[in-house]
Amino acid sequence: MAAVARAFQLACRARLKTLVQITPTAQSSTKTAHRGYATQSSPGASTSSSTNTPRRAVTVTTDDGRYKWSDLSTREKAARSTQQSFNLALVVAGAVGTLTVIYFLYQELFAADSKTRQFNHAVDRVKADSRCTELLGPAKEIRAYGEPTSNKWARARPLAHSVEVDKLGVTHFxxxxxxxxxxxxxxxxxxxxxGKGDEDLQYKYLSLNVKGHPTVYLENADEKSPKKAVAKMFGVQWRES
Structure with missing residues (x-):
């Protein structure tokens, strides 16, 4: 009986030692977990501090419009105004340049008194006239060009032309x-x-001169106009006006 009691005491003591060894281990794990939580919160603190960094100053070259007008200083507002004024000037200059090019192209190629348009029309008239092709050759093989220059390309030769307005307001091309x-x-x-009230140019004359041959008139307004009556009195010719 005494042996049984002694064995029970020894078992209780072993049990107590086991509990004492487990308790410090649990406390250390708890501290470790607490430290881990503290370590995880530290990045959050650094992130919040990074959001408080000062913004970039707005200048003429760095302004991208991300900041509101009310958030800008007086100097930054002046920089933004300068940048926008410069951009507007570029847009206006581009529009004016485009309109200028379109205007000159129209005057050169499509206007009624354009030298290029009248040149092409006169060439077509020459090629379509049998009297001209008889002197020059087949219409497909006739080429037309302006005044001779040092440029070997015939198409680059300038056209000799003039535009004048007389005292009656009539345009002469x-x-x-x-x-x-x-x-x-x-x-x-x-x-x-x-004339003043006319929209298109009208032929006064259009002629082809080939050396050694009579002049070929494709248009001659003087021949179409009726001849004025001429009266003679006391040896002087009087023409009706």
Whole structure:
């Protein structure tokens, strides 16, 4: 009986030692967990401090519009105004340049008194006239060009033309250019007029001059106009006005 009691005491003591060893381990794990929580909160603190960094100053070259007008200082507002004024000036200059190019292209190619348009129309008239093709050659082989220059490309030769307005307000458009075919070469001359109330130029004359041949008139307003009656009195001719 005494042996049983002694064995029970020894078992209780072993049990107590086990509990004493487990308790410090649990406390240390608790401290470790607490430290881990403190370590995880430290990045949050650094993040919040980073949001408080000062913003970049707004200048003429760095302004990207991310900041509101009310958040800008007086100097930054002046910088933004300068940048926007410069951008507006660029847009206006680009628009003016585009309109200028369109205007000159229209005047050069599509306007009624454009030298290029009248040149092309006169060349077509020459090629379509049988008297001209008889002197120059087939219409497909006739080429037209302006005044001879040092440039070897015939299309780059300038067209000799002039535009004048007389005292009555009539516009006179004059031009001459060269034509050349397999048979011969010549010079085409034209004179066109436009009155104050007219919209288009009208031919006064259009002619082809080939050396050694009579002048070929494709248009001649003087021949179409009726001849005025002439009266003679006391040896003096009187023409009706």
């Amino acid at each position: 004059k031009m001459h250019f060269h034509v050349e075919g397999p048979k011969d070469a010549g010079v085409v001359s034209l004179h066109m007029t436009k």
